[in-house]
Amino acid sequence: MNDKRFDEVEHTADIAIRVWGHTLDELFANAAYGMACQLTDVEDVDPTEEMEIQLQAADVEMLLVDWLSELLYLGERENVVFVEFDISWVTSHSLRAIVRGGPIVEHQAHIKAVTFSELNLEWTADQYETNIVFDV
């Protein structure tokens, strides 16, 4: 059983990951987890802070970028990294989730932003897949 949630993809200047999910909520959770793994060693994070996130966007790719950008922004503001994602509702245009995180013990990358570069959400044989490029 392959329990990997994302792969790192080579990118000359920035950080890129490939993520997948059988459902949109799995894809969104895996993308957020993949991003958290770039920021720090998630095993070290004690998820004591909980927040609710609600978002709306014009299409599903924008919603994915908004979701990850929101996690980055809240993480920077609260000085935490989010590592657990309970997505109760996600469609092509809206999302509601409870996220949990904790302080970063050791920083790895600093992600400036989530880009649309290489973002192309596809339904393959049995799952959604896309690359995500982070500006660092």
Added chain:
Amino acid sequence: MASKNDFQRIDEYTWELPKDYRGDMRVPVRLFVDEELFDAAFGDRSIEQLVNTATLPGIVKYAMALPDMHQGYGFPIGGVAGIDASSGVISPGGVGYDINCGVRLLASNLDWEEIEPFVDELMDALYQSCPSGLGGDGRVRVNKRELDNLLSDGASWALKQGLARQKDVEHTEEHGRLHGADPSKVSQRAKERGLSQVGSLGSGNHFLELDVVRAVYEPEAADAFGLREGQIVVQIHCGSRGFGHQVCDDYVKKLQSAVQKYDIRLPNRQLVCAPIDSPEGQAYYGAMACAVNYAFVNRQVLAMGAREAFERVLAGNVRDFDLRQIYDVAHNIAKFEDHQVNGHSARLCIHRKGATRCFPPGHEAVPADYRQVGQPVLVPGSMGTASYVLVGRQRAMELTFGSSCHGAGRTMSRTAARKKVWGHDLRDALEQEGIAVRASSMKGLAEEAPLAYKDVSHVVETVHGLGIAHKVARLEPLGVIKG
């Protein structure tokens, strides 16, 4: 994906991909590289990104890349596009997230021998006076009203606050203030992020370096800039921090609907844009100019931090510890300039993404005391290697809309660099070479290892050979503060 055979070689340093390579290109693509760097350009997706850039409405002459080109997002890094100001578009993807990331060079009147006994102490003082690393507050905290003034006025605001000298302002691109900044077009979130970070280096490839001038190539220009062999100088490389990132993020999203509204066909969403004269395009320009001004002030406040550190350590120990500003240039910017297109002067919105303005002798935008020799162009190398001061030449106006390279350019991903190099080993190796290192993250240090970059000397020789900028001086590091 274009292959080498799709390109025509124009001369030793110029390669062209014709407009008919892809149906949606409006202009050809030009790479300004030598044969070796041309081969290297096929190692990532930078050429594809430049082909995408060539599709932007209003782009004139060609979409071009300089020898430090490599893959980015939207535009490639090292990419330049001139877009007709009346009929074309402005694109946040052509500027990037770190709006007005740039370099400032300060020169002392000291020689290496004079500061040698104090280098460690000086590096500690610089590390303390110039906050670096993730998050982290800057040297100055402003309130909301002051932030709006800072965003509108840039370096003029710093001057009024006693955070700059008149010469600092004169020796900064655009005098440290891009006109047309409109704080009302900036989101509350961006402003919130900007309040606490004025005067901070940040992380990633940003740095502050203590250097010695190791060689002078063009004495006349070096004299004009006040540079001589053996002299101690300081380089500051950083940008607009969380403020600029948020401005770009906001407008990459906002302009997605403008693309539909104005029926613009784009091959990549990161190239999102709006007509320059549309409300959306004007709003982005107004907000982007705020971030440009924020970055000018950020580097200005760090320069004052460097001066303070020099004074703290060297006062009473050396005859003269002052730092004069040589110049400050932007690497990521969109701005309006007049250039010759098909024999006529045209108002263009020049997008420089990982590229430096490089104006020739006599140009009115060059500071009066440098005008006879041309604009200083600052090209930082990768960590632990050389950096260069160049001077703009007329050829740049003919070939590259007055633009030159901005650095070495990466060749290796951060992950690959981390697999090859340990941060601690790298620090030890640099210190063995006599380079003092202060870094907030060893992983961050490894990602910036010199082996992940092109050879900056090779890049500089290429722009020198091309004739767009001439070498003036080579700087070598004595100490590095890595964000």
